Amino acid sequence: MYDIIVIGGGPAGLTAALYARRANKSVLVIEKDAFGGQITHSPKVENIPGFYSLSGNEFAEKLVEQVMLQGADVESCQVLSVSDGGEYKTVKTDDGDFTCKAVIIATGTKHRMLGIENEEDFIGHGISFCAVCDGAFYKDKTVAVIGGGNSALQEAILLSKLCCKVYLIQNLDFFTGEASLSEQVKNTDNIEIMLGTVVNALHGDTDGELSKITVENTLSSQTSEIDVDGMFVAIGLVPQNEIFASLIALDERGYIKADEGCETNVRGIFVAGDCRTKKIRQVATAASDGATAALDACDYVDGR
Ligand SMILES: Cc1cc2nc3c(=O)[nH]c(=O)nc-3n(C[C@H](O)[C@H](O)[C@H](O)COP(=O)(O)OP(=O)(O)OC[C@H]3O[C@@H](n4cnc5c(N)ncnc54)[C@H](O)[C@@H]3O)c2cc1C
Structure with a gap:
C-alpha cells in the first residue's frame, strides 16, 4: 500500500x-x-x-x-x-x-512516426520533433520538415530563420494549417514546398547521422533523393x-x-x-x- x-x-x-x-x-x-x-x-x-x-x-x-x-x-x-x-x-x-x-x-x-523501417535509429541523430528545442543545432544547414498542419508550418517558419534551406514536405496536395501560416511559408524564399510528397526511405552517413532522404511524388510515383542534415517530423x-x-x-x-x-x-x-x-x-x-x-x-x- x-x-x-x-x-x-x-x-x-x-x-x-x-x-x-x-x-x-x-x-x-x-x-x-x-x-x-x-x-x-x-x-x-x-x-x-x-x-x-x-x-x-x-x-x-x-x-x-x-x-x-x-x-x-x-x-x-x-x-x-x-x-x-x-x-x-x-x-x-x-x-x-x-x-x-x-x-x-x-x-x-x-510523436506520431512516419512508419519507415529505420526511423527510430535516427531519433536524436538527425530526426527531431521540436524546432524550438533542436533548431539551433541546424544553424546554416539544410533540413526537411514533414507535415502540413499548424505545427509543421510553424516549425518550417522558425527553421527558415536559422537554416540555409528548408524543404517542407506534405503528403496531401494542400496544407491543413491556418491560411496565414500557409501564406507566410509560401512567401519565405528559403522554404521549398513539396506537396503530394511522402518520405519513404532514410539514409545515414558512416557515423549513423541522417544525411539523405528518399521522397516519392504520390501522383507520378517518381522518386528522388534529397541531401539533408536534419528532418523535423511534425505529423502530430x-x-x-x-x-x-x-x-x-x-x-x-x-x-x-x-x-x-x-x-x-x-x-x-x-x-x-x-x-x-x-x-x-x-x-x-x-x-x-x-x-x-x-x-x-x-x-x-x-x-x-
Ligand atoms: C527528441 C526530443 C527532444 C526534446 N527536446 C526538448 C528540449 O530541448 N527542451 C524541452 O524542454 N523539451 C524537449 N522535449 C520535450 C520533452 O521531452 C517533454 O516535454 C517532456 O519529456 C515531457 O515530460 P513528461 O514526464 O510529461 O512525459 P514523458 O517524458 O513522455 O514521460 C512519460 C513516461 O511515461 C512512461 N509511460 C507511458 N505509459 C506508461 C505505462 N502504461 N506504464 C508505465 N509507464 C508509462 C513513458 O515510457 C515515459 O517514460 C523534447 C522531446 C523530444 C522527443
Missing part, C-alpha cells in the same frame, strides 16, 4: 515523486521504458533552468538519482489499467498489482492515455482533461505533464505540473 503511485517516469512523474517524498508520503514510480522519458532522446538540451547545456540522458540520470535519494520506490513494468475503489485505487501492471490512496498519471505523449502527437479512457475524462484528442491544478474528474486521480490538456509541452512545464499534482495529491491523502 502506497500513499501515491506515479505512472510514468519522465520529468513530470519524477518531479511529482520528488515533491511527494519531501512531503513524507510513500511513493512508487512505475515506468515501462527508460526512466527520464522522452527527453532521453535528445543529445543536447539547452533550455532546462539551471543547466547551461547537457544531454537528455544526463538530465534524466540526475533526476532519477535525486528521486531515489529521497527514498521513492521504482518499478520497471507497464501499467495496464487503474481501477478506482474510492478511498483506494488499484494499479494493475504486467508484473502484478499495486494499491494506493492517490494516483498521478504522467504518461506523456509519443499521440497521448499515451488509452488505458484510462474508461476511467477519466479525456478531450477529443485523447489528452486527460485537467485545469492548472492538475486534478482529473475522479477524486484522488491527478495528472501531470505532456499527457494532459495544455498549450506548451516542455521539460519545464512537465516539472511544474509534477510539483502541482504532487502537492494536490498530498493534500488529498491528508484529507485536506
Whole structure:
C-alpha cells in the first residue's frame, strides 16, 4: 500500500515523486521504458533552468538519482489499467498489482512516426520533433520538415530563420494549417514546398547521422533523393492515455482533461505533464505540473 503511485517516469512523474517524498508520503514510480522519458532522446538540451547545456540522458540520470535519494520506490513494468475503489485505487501492471490512496498519471505523449523501417535509429541523430528545442543545432544547414498542419508550418517558419534551406514536405496536395501560416511559408524564399510528397526511405552517413532522404511524388510515383542534415517530423502527437479512457475524462484528442491544478474528474486521480490538456509541452512545464499534482495529491491523502 502506497500513499501515491506515479505512472510514468519522465520529468513530470519524477518531479511529482520528488515533491511527494519531501512531503513524507510513500511513493512508487512505475515506468515501462527508460526512466527520464522522452527527453532521453535528445543529445543536447539547452533550455532546462539551471543547466547551461547537457544531454537528455544526463538530465534524466540526475533526476532519477535525486528521486531515489529521497527514498521513492521504482518499478520497471507497464501499467495496464487503474481501477478506482474510492478511498483506494488499484494499479494493475504486467508484473502484478499495486494499491494506493492517490494516483498521478504522467504518461506523456509519443510523436506520431512516419512508419519507415529505420526511423527510430535516427531519433536524436538527425530526426527531431521540436524546432524550438533542436533548431539551433541546424544553424546554416539544410533540413526537411514533414507535415502540413499548424505545427509543421510553424516549425518550417522558425527553421527558415536559422537554416540555409528548408524543404517542407506534405503528403496531401494542400496544407491543413491556418491560411496565414500557409501564406507566410509560401512567401519565405528559403522554404521549398513539396506537396503530394511522402518520405519513404532514410539514409545515414558512416557515423549513423541522417544525411539523405528518399521522397516519392504520390501522383507520378517518381522518386528522388534529397541531401539533408536534419528532418523535423511534425505529423502530430499521440497521448499515451488509452488505458484510462474508461476511467477519466479525456478531450477529443485523447489528452486527460485537467485545469492548472492538475486534478482529473475522479477524486484522488491527478495528472501531470505532456499527457494532459495544455498549450506548451516542455521539460519545464512537465516539472511544474509534477510539483502541482504532487502537492494536490498530498493534500488529498491528508484529507485536506
Ligand atoms: C527528441 C526530443 C527532444 C526534446 N527536446 C526538448 C528540449 O530541448 N527542451 C524541452 O524542454 N523539451 C524537449 N522535449 C520535450 C520533452 O521531452 C517533454 O516535454 C517532456 O519529456 C515531457 O515530460 P513528461 O514526464 O510529461 O512525459 P514523458 O517524458 O513522455 O514521460 C512519460 C513516461 O511515461 C512512461 N509511460 C507511458 N505509459 C506508461 C505505462 N502504461 N506504464 C508505465 N509507464 C508509462 C513513458 O515510457 C515515459 O517514460 C523534447 C522531446 C523530444 C522527443
